[in-house]
Amino acid sequence: MFSVFNKLSWFFKEHWIRYSVAITALIIVSFIDLIPPKLVGMTIDAIQYNQLTAARLTEIIMIFTGLIIISYAIMFLWDYNLFGGSLLLERKMRSNLMSHFLKMSPRFYSKNRTGDLMARSTNDLKAIMMTAGFGILTLVDSTVFMLFIILMMGFTISWPLTLAALIPMPIMAFIVHKYGKVIHTRFTEAQSAFSELNNYTLESARGVRVIRAFVQEKQDFDRFSNMTEKVFQKNKAVAKMEAFFEPSINILVGISYTIGLGYGALMVFENRISLGDLVSFNVYLGMLIWPMFAIGELINVMQRGNASIDRVDKVLSQQPDVQNPAKPAYVAVPEVIDFNHVSFSYPEAVGKQLDNIDLTIHRGETIGIVGKTGSGKTTLFKQLLREYVPPKGKLTINDVPIDRFTLESTRSWIGYVPQEHVLFSKTVKENLLFGCGEKSVEDIHHILESASLKEDIEALPKGLETLVGESGVTLSGGQKQRVSLARALLMDPEILILDDSLSAVDGKTEANIISHLRKERQGKTTLIAAHRLSAVKHADQIIVLEDGKITERGTHEQLMKQNGWYKEQFNIQQMESEV
Ligand code: ADP
Numbered sequence: 001m002f003s004v005f006n007k008l009s010w011f012f013k014e015h016w017i018r019y020s021v022a023i024t025a026l027i028i029v030s031f032i033d034l035i036p037p038k039l040v041g042m043t044i045d046a047i048q049y050n051q052l053t054a055a056r057l058t059e060i061i062m063i064f065t066g067l068i069i070i071s072y073a074i075m076f077l078w079d080y081n082l083f084g085g086s087l088l089l090e091r092k093m094r095s096n097l098m099s100h101f102l103k104m105s106p107r108f109y110s111k112n113r114t115g116d117l118m119a120r121s122t123n124d125l126k127a128i129m130m131t132a133g134f135g136i137l138t139l140v141d142s143t144v145f146m147l148f149i150i151l152m153m154g155f156t157i158s159w160p161l162t163l164a165a166l167i168p169m170p171i172m173a174f175i176v177h178k179y180g181k182v183i184h185t186r187f188t189e190a191q192s193a194f195s196e197l198n199n200y201t202l203e204s205a206r207g208v209r210v211i212r213a214f215v216q217e218k219q220d221f222d223r224f225s226n227m228t229e230k231v232f233q234k235n236k237a238v239a240k241m242e243a244f245f246e247p248s249i250n251i252l253v254g255i256s257y258t259i260g261l262g263y264g265a266l267m268v269f270e271n272r273i274s275l276g277d278l279v280s281f282n283v284y285l286g287m288l289i290w291p292m293f294a295i296g297e298l299i300n301v302m303q304r305g306n307a308s309i310d311r312v313d314k315v316l317s318q319q320p321d322v323q324n325p326a327k328p329a330y331v332a333v334p335e336v337i338d339f340n341h342v343s344f345s346y347p348e349a350v351g352k353q354l355d356n357i358d359l360t361i362h363r364g365e366t367i368g369i370v371g372k373t374g375s376g377k378t379t380l381f382k383q384l385l386r387e388y389v390p391p392k393g394k395l396t397i398n399d400v401p402i403d404r405f406t407l408e409s410t411r412s413w414i415g416y417v418p419q420e421h422v423l424f425s426k427t428v429k430e431n432l433l434f435g436c437g438e439k440s441v442e443d444i445h446h447i448l449e450s451a452s453l454k455e456d457i458e459a460l461p462k463g464l465e466t467l468v469g470e471s472g473v474t475l476s477g478g479q480k481q482r483v484s485l486a487r488a489l490l491m492d493p494e495i496l497i498l499d500d501s502l503s504a505v506d507g508k509t510e511a512n513i514i515s516h517l518r519k520e521r522q523g524k525t526t527l528i529a530a531h532r533l534s535a536v537k538h539a540d541q542i543i544v545l546e547d548g549k550i551t552e553r554g555t556h557e558q559l560m561k562q563n564g565w566y567k568e569q570f571n572i573q574q575m576e577s578e579v
Contacts, residue, residue: 022081041280086133115199124308131305138298146291190234344391368536371545415493425469477504
């Protein structure tokens with residue numbers, strides 16, 4: 001359980017000054033807190049023996065006031081440093097998680113569900129943060145402060161009385177240990193139930209249109225209710241255990257009091273301690289309640305923190321499966337991309353999704369990649385984007401194997417326009433400038449023209465400054481595609497990849513965009529995957545994929561002479577467009 005401190009030791013080492021100040025201040029305050037009860041006892045004795053003079057009373061009041069002021073200042077010191085520390089830890093862990101998420105490849109996201117990752121970044125971080133703040137407080141209070149009180153009771157009042165009043169303590173330690181274990185298990189279960197719920201909520205919110213279209217609201221709500229119920233039950237189980245725990249401690253404290261008062265009164269009668277001592281003793285016993293509870297709280301916080309840090313570490317310890325090479329190669333411009341007998345299978349898939357691909361792409365060429373859905377077009381692009389471990393065979397850029405480059409360098413060459421466009425909840429302009437920083441207004445307008453987007457943007461209420469995405473204006477599928485295209489064009493990348501990115505625009509607009517692309521992309525490499533063959537007709541080379549294999553290749557004219565899939569498909573599409 002205490003291993004959580006070990007797991008966080010890197011952080012405590014980094015902020016050792018802050019924690020030294022906080023813990024020292026806590027210990028000093030613990031010591032100062034011991035003085036007032038003793039003063040009360042002494043005053044009572046002075047009253048009893050008629051020794052209390054005005055001067056003595058003034059002195060006692062002065063000491064009291066002084067102690068209050070000193071404690072105030074020192075309490076500020078520990079409070080600020082300790083809880084400030086836990087906020088720092090939260091910030092640190094959160095940015096660690098975020099940078100980890102950004103590094104991870106698609107495989108990680110297919111293994112870990114978004115809702116679960118979110119739960120780990122919120123709930124679990126809070127539990128860890130509690131450990132570094134409240135955990136330390138309870139640790140000091142349940143050890144140092146408790147020891148101080150016991151020593152004060154024993155040495156300044158009476159050891160027999162102290163030991164007698166502390167008889168319930170070992171029982172308490174036992175209970176704390178037992179409850180702690182159960183709380184840990186139940187808390188872990190509650191956290192996983194919350195993760196599941198989170199995931200479900202996210203999916204429902206995203207898929208709300210489909211849910212409505214299929215009239216699944218009730219079923220969805222029922223499933224949601226079941227999950228909420230589960231989270232509720234699991235948390236209730238934790239709360240129940242905690243609720244059992246606190247009264248048990250209370251009973252033991254009550255027994256302590258009874259012994260203290262009964263045996264103490266007897267000792268006063270026998271003149272072994274004074275009346276003032278008895279009063280001080282009982283105040284000390286009262287002061288022991290918090291440290292005893294603090295043990296419980298400590299166990300609680302530690303168990304939760306430990307469970308949470310394990311959950312977070314489990315995410316952080318997953319290495320991205322595509323890593324930068326130790327000694328990266330460098331080339332300024334990718335002149336030749338060569339696929340030589342390249343085969344690839346997805347980690348969890350059966351068979352090959354790319355099978356023995358041979359393809360050479362020279363700088364400045366336009367390559368068309370066509371084939372049925374699921375034939376492997378996106379998979380081919382993913383090899384260049386390096387989302388998975390390198391494929392079998394040789395994939396080189398300027399004769400250097402692609403995995404010898406850093407991910408940043410290969411990706412910086414590529415402007416990728418995916419099938420599933422992603423727009424952020426920002427203005428159109430911010431979405432456009434996403435990958436390239438600042439651009440002049442002329443550049444932006446020029447690109448809008450190339451992506452046939454000018455009129456669409458002008459029709460928006462605030463033009464380029466219109467908010468789009470989840471919280472803004474909803475653009476049509478075709479408009480979103482063209483914004484993603486414009487975003488990639490603004491980067492003016494060495495290699496532009498259009499992954500069926502014009503599927504939602506009409507034929508005329510597509511023709512317009514293609515004719516602009518041909519002009520814009522002169523001298524640079526463009527890879528186009530498309531359903532509509534008219535989008536690749538102009539390409540220098542067209543390949544037809546089927547089940548991950550290249551079945552036909554050539555220019556449009558050459559392919560039209562072969563009696564293959566291309567010709568057949570082209571004729572069908574031609575007829576359709578005429579109709
Ligand atoms: P296309 O882009 O031509 O429509 P894809 O490259 O997306 O085709 O898919 C090729 C094949 O790989 C399909 O059979 C698809 O089911 C499979 N596939 C795609 N992505 C994954 C993945 N992440 N894991 C396993 N199989 C995948």
